[in-house]
Amino acid sequence: MTDNQTQFSVTPINKVRVSKRANYDKETVHAILDEGLIAQVGFVQDDQPFVLPMAYGRIGDQLYIHGAKATRMLKQLKLGLPICINVTLVDGLVVGRSAFHHSMNFRSVNIHGTARLVEDEKEKYDALVAITDHLAPGRWDETRETTQKEINATTVIALTIEQAAAKIRTGMPIDDEADYALDHWAGIVPITTAFGPAIDDTRLKEGIPVAESIRKLTSRR
Template sequence: MSEYQVTSLNKIIRGAKRGTYNKEEINKILDDTFLCHVGYVWDNQAIVIPTAYGREGDTIYIHGSLKNRMMVNLLEEGKASISVTHLDGLVLARSAFHHSANYRSVTVFGNVRKVEEPKEKMNALECILNHMVPGHWDNVRRPNEKEFNATLVMAIKIDTASAKVRAEGVIDEKEDHDLPIWAGVIPMKEVAYEPISEPDLKNGVDIPDAVLRYVNNRS
């Protein structure tokens, strides 16, 4: 199935024409960053926390310390919702009302499971790190037993999801086009700059290709 099922949970009502349930499009948006916002219910209130994630197939992995309130809560609830947003531009219309943004955003709903099987857990940690900088896992020292045991890893199996994308110019009222008011789009992008190496690296240690590639792709 190449589309997520539309339920009352993920159905896009406002701005439905910008919505999509296509898995390929959703995965592309999810794979273009490693930072999501997770929501959980605590004391009858929704709390939102930014955290790193990785994606493998229909599974989102997140990790944290064993006592992380968000993680412990999500495991108790058994379900989670995460939101991923890219800001691509400010859409500045002639009218205040038609101001908008160009963006790509995804909301994911899924069931939560603690990852305990050691091989899957190590794979999940690799997935999260490589989601940040593709291929960089192979360059680093892997978790030792103590670090491994101190990390809580959660899998969110995507049950359903939706994306909303705006990627166009200003949409003003027809009669406003004659006004002597400027309108246009300011393109926005999250940019990576030249890596700053730690001062005490061992002699002869260069910046890895995976890191150079990442910076190159985002500069």
């Protein structure tokens, strides 16, 4: 990062080819990560590439993923493998007058770095809280206390957000100038992520209301 810590340094690893869509602002990167729900985690094992979707959480400049200790991916990542994490938010279909100029409006973040096994007990606990509350803020405090056995059975991997870049596309299709006179519809089809009404577990005890964190989540507009 630069000295003022507001921008990520541009390197051959994180440089976005289309510069007009690049954003290296730390606040922008964090905002996209905080709004996203799924991280695509890429790594190479024995010369074979893998990309797997994972829930995640962020604390400052640390991004955390977790899973069962027996998971093949986490067994490999805890050895300190290079990884790439992508989070993408799709905001709309961009429909041009030609198939060539169809696109999407989106906000995405790519992070490159080296996986780190979280061994400190407090950091591991805080990471698990962050991952849970990333899905539904405040949910951790509404659940029963996590047991030490459950914590011991979970692997937590951290990645420092140092080599990062956001790529963002907004606006209407960019057609060839001659095509604007054609009789083909063009425009944007917005895409939004919405949470539907909560559905009670079929074995939920009678009289238990929907949790506060879930009510807040489903009331978002």
